[in-house]
Amino acid sequence: MAKAITPRSQDFSQWYTDVVQRAQLADYSPVRGCMVIMPYGYALWENIQQALDRRFKETGHENAYFPLFIPHSFIEREAEHVEGFAPQLAVVTHGGGEKLEEPLVVRPTSEAIIGHMYAKWIKSYRDLPVLINQWCNVIRWELRTRLFLRTTEFLWQEGHTAHATYEEAEEEARRMLEVYADFAEKEAAIPVLKGRKSESEKFPGALTSYTIEAMMGDRRALQSGTSHNLGQNFAKAFNIQYLDKNNQLQYCWTTSWGMSTRIVGAIIMVHGDDQGLILPPRLAPIQVIIVPIYKDDEERSQVMEAVARLKALLGDSIRFKVDDRQEYTAGWKFNEWELRGVPLRIEIGPQDVEKEQVVLVRRDIPGKEGKRAVKPSKIRREVETLLQEVQRNLFQRALEFRNAHTHEPQNYEQFKEAVEDGFAMAYWCGEATCEKAIQEETKATNRCIPLEQSHKSSGAKCIRCGRPASERVLFARAY
RNA sequence: CGGAGAGUGGCGCAGUCGGCUAGCGCGCACGGUUUGGGACCGUGAGGUCGCCGGUUCGAAUCCGGCCUCUCCGACCA
Numbered sequence: 366m367a368k369a370i371t372p373r374s375q376d377f378s379q380w381y382t383d384v385v386q387r388a389q390l391a392d393y394s395p396v397r398g399c400m401v402i403m404p405y406g407y408a409l410w411e412n413i414q415q416a417l418d419r420r421f422k423e424t425g426h427e428n429a430y431f432p433l434f435i436p437h438s439f440i441e442r443e444a445e446h447v448e449g450f451a452p453q454l455a456v457v458t459h460g461g462g463e464k465l466e467e468p469l470v471v472r473p474t475s476e477a478i479i480g481h482m483y484a485k486w487i488k489s490y491r492d493l494p495v496l497i498n499q500w501c502n503v504i505r506w507e508l509r510t511r512l513f514l515r516t517t518e519f520l521w522q523e524g525h526t527a528h529a530t531y532e533e534a535e536e537e538a539r540r541m542l543e544v545y546a547d548f549a550e551k552e553a554a555i556p557v558l559k560g561r562k563s564e565s566e567k568f569p570g571a572l573t574s575y576t577i578e579a580m581m582g583d584r585r586a587l588q589s590g591t592s593h594n595l596g597q598n599f600a601k602a603f604n605i606q607y608l609d610k611n612n613q614l615q616y617c618w619t620t621s622w623g624m625s626t627r628i629v630g631a632i633i634m635v636h637g638d639d640q641g642l643i644l645p646p647r648l649a650p651i652q653v654i655i656v657p658i659y660k661d662d663e664e665r666s667q668v669m670e671a672v673a674r675l676k677a678l679l680g681d682s683i684r685f686k687v688d689d690r691q692e693y694t695a696g697w698k699f700n701e702w703e704l705r706g707v708p709l710r711i712e713i714g715p716q717d718v719e720k721e722q723v724v725l726v727r728r729d730i731p732g733k734e735g736k737r738a739v740k741p742s743k744i745r746r747e748v749e750t751l752l753q754e755v756q757r758n759l760f761q762r763a764l765e766f767r768n769a770h771t772h773e774p775q776n777y778e779q780f781k782e783a784v785e786d787g788f789a790m791a792y793w794c795g796e797a798t799c800e801k802a803i804q805e806e807t808k809a810t811n812r813c814i815p816l817e818q819s820h821k822s823s824g825a826k827c828i829r830c831g832r833p834a835s836e837r838v839l840f841a842r843a844y
Numbered sequence: 845c846g847g848a849g850a851g852u853g854g855c856g857c858a859g860u861c862g863g864c865u866a867g868c869g870c871g872c873a874c875g876g877u878u879u880g881g882g883a884c885c886g887u888g889a890g891g892u893c894g895c896c897g898g899u900u901c902g903a904a905u906c907c908g909g910c911c912u913c914u915c916c917g918a919c920c921a
Contacts, residue, residue: 378915397913452919474921508845508919515920568921588921625921658880696881703881714880724880844920 372639377583385512388642388705398510398517408650416552420544426496434469439477442602449569453505471504479525480603490609498524513630521625527617534618538594541622542575545590554645554760555579555635560813565797572596578812580767581634584787586812586841592622635763642706646752653685654702658695658714671718708755729755780828784809788841792834794827809840
């Protein structure tokens, strides 16, 4: 028998690693910190891409592709940017056997190269806005890596836009944050908190960074997508200028926003259980796995005939797969597809053929509760309804879990207990020194200043220092 | 970079106070019996024991050096 997955309660981190590999999402590469995304993991990523890309197109963006190599000097143009990224750069110093005149940076993000191109393309207010996205890989020399969550090379999309005014750029940055939140909640079934990053947590070179934060199954926070209003910082560094209606030369206002393969890690950690992965139906590469059951050739031909009829009844809008591998037993297949997170299973054996039914089993509800017999004639409606139901249940479950572990501590002692358990919503004076002290004393970091400042109180005080505070902050231990 | 652990058939491991032909489980191939919750029997293929050097009649095992990976902290999508 195959080795069992480490239980979540015993060692969450080991559980995560086990699931990623056993579900055949990804494998380690021979290069430290890099991963091979396997076909099943890549199919999941493709579904994520499609769901996001559709939203980008709907909001007026076009895809393009910018090169992997960036002249080293480009990175140095924006002071905060270089400071933030210098330690994580992979630099190419040789090419074709010769030392390069100027080293090339392998992009850690593309503000620099895209800024350079935008400067060339944008001349007039009539050229604005420029709304471009690219799907690509980036390299960041991370000190500590983890499959999907933080790898040296990762896949993502990065949107880069240029606008005539601050207001338009701000609107764009906020719009894309909404797009990410909508994607996370509707497609990935992950409830997120939208917020603004503090000065010390924001993107290097940004005016304002926005983020969506999600709670993982071990109650730690994961930044799952970001959107930045870059102000005129990059426009000034790369000379992105346009002539306005009054023939005055103006700097553009730019934004950038990204979501990465990290979201796969979030899906695993939010929904998975001790049996393995549980994929949200809307993103699952296989939504329904059909397992035929038979003893001999006669039964097999009977059952497979019923399976063929069933396939026709399911139509082509449901992503299903028939697992008729004869070298594995039914029980083995049940375990296999549960481990790989397929939301629904249809069992069909001789008994079912006889009774003119199939057995429909939910991945998100273990045992008998999630299991029932269905008439083939009703299968399509049943499956469609159930897929929605699983999707809804996963979201609801994650939301309840997050709420159960989100606290509003009234003093610093309570605060320490709160971040031990999960999220803490607390007032903060806004000083970086206090932020840093909190991190050192509790390991919790300032995740974001939620956009929805619910109970605003006038006489609020900083949870740590007691000085007057105006903003409520989400603090949590984070990935 | 600091701390911990590990490198032995594809995977997981045992063997490590030097000594027979390097073993076990899983997987793989072939044959047969099986198939409603990870089936079983038989036969078989598959190994420069991470790398380099040293000690020795003899090294997976002892000594020295190096490399790599994983996990925990600092950097971070």
